[in-house]
Amino acid sequence: MAMSASKLDRSGVLVACPSCGKTNRLRYSTLGSASRCGACQTPLSAPAEPVEVTDAATFDALVSSSALPVVVDFWAPWCGPCRMMAPELEKVAQDAMGQWLIVKLNTDAVPELGERFRIRSIPTLAIFQGGRQIHSAAGARSAADIRSLVAANLARSSAA
Numbered sequence: 001m002a003m004s005a006s007k008l009d010r011s012g013v014l015v016a017c018p019s020c021g022k023t024n025r026l027r028y029s030t031l032g033s034a035s036r037c038g039a040c041q042t043p044l045s046a047p048a049e050p051v052e053v054t055d056a057a058t059f060d061a062l063v064s065s066s067a068l069p070v071v072v073d074f075w076a077p078w079c080g081p082c083r084m085m086a087p088e089l090e091k092v093a094q095d096a097m098g099q100w101l102i103v104k105l106n107t108d109a110v111p112e113l114g115e116r117f118r119i120r121s122i123p124t125l126a127i128f129q130g131g132r133q134i135h136s137a138a139g140a141r142s143a144a145d146i147r148s149l150v151a152a153n154l155a156r157s158s159a160a
């Protein structure tokens with residue numbers, strides 16, 4: 001399986017410039033806004049791929065300050081349905097570029113977050129907006145179902 005080219009740290013998403021390869025940090029607070037590579041000025045966008053979250057502090061920084069909604073895939077390497085859903089999430093991330101961010105959280109690697117959000121089965125998708133969780137749903141889904149789940153909940157959240 002291809003490793004994600006993007007990484008997260010406490011203040012932003014680290015993305016490689018598609019033109020010159022330099023690593024740039026897109027701050028969570030301005031994610032989705034226009035930004036350019038610091039070295040060559042090529043326009044950069046939020047990652048068009050799911051990005052792995054590897055610790056709770058990074059997760060908290062992301063969901064508390066992200067300007068974009070964040071969709072979290074709680075998964076584990078031994079979970080068959082999770083592996084089936086992985087390519088579906090990749091498709092969704094390609095289409096969602098700049099609208100929301102998709103991150104993957106391995107509940108074996110970061111068990112404290114699975115406990116905090118009371119994840120009882122995986123895969124579970126949780127949607128965060130404005131620093132709070134607005135929805136969570138267990139079970140594997142197709143790309144089309146993931147898109148409609150997220151769109152419906154974001155629409156409901158912004159209408160409330």
Ligand SMILES: [Zn+2]
Nearest residue numbers: 017020037040
């Ligand atoms: Zn560049």
